[in-house]
Amino acid sequence: MNGIKTLFALLILFAPFGAFGAHNMADHGSHSAHTQNSVVSEGEIRGANLEAGTVLLKHGDIEALNMRGMTMQFSVKDKTALSGLKTGDRVVFTLEKEGADIVVTDIRRAP
Numbered sequence: 001m002n003g004i005k006t007l008f009a010l011l012i013l014f015a016p017f018g019a020f021g022a023h024n025m026a027d028h029g030s031h032s033a034h035t036q037n038s039v040v041s042e043g044e045i046r047g048a049n050l051e052a053g054t055v056l057l058k059h060g061d062i063e064a065l066n067m068r069g070m071t072m073q074f075s076v077k078d079k080t081a082l083s084g085l086k087t088g089d090r091v092v093f094t095l096e097k098e099g100a101d102i103v104v105t106d107i108r109r110a111p
């Protein structure tokens with residue numbers, strides 16, 4: 001009997017920490033997304049034009065920009081960021097609003 005009581009006590013003690021931890025993680029993502037005008041997201045390269053400095057990216061939902069998952073073309077602010085990347089690469093990229101446009105200000109292979 002005592003053993004079961006102890007187990008319950010432990011569950012009650014630790015359960016809130018688990019929930020808090022998970023919540024914190026999720027929260028962190030949206031916080032960093034709202035800092036400045038930039039959003040960090042992940043996707044896959046579907047094509048690139050190094051001369052034009054454009055990249056075709058398949059990305060997931062980007063709530064901060066009201067975008068559902070899609071494949072779309074972006075301009076890359078610094079074309080050289082595309083060198084070394086190829087179609088099929090998983091990437092982490094940063095998007096920034098520039099007037100009416102959304103440009104990629106950073107892109108690198110996903111770790």
Ligand SMILES: [Cu+2]
Pocket residue numbers: 059067068069070071072
């Ligand atoms: Cu999009």
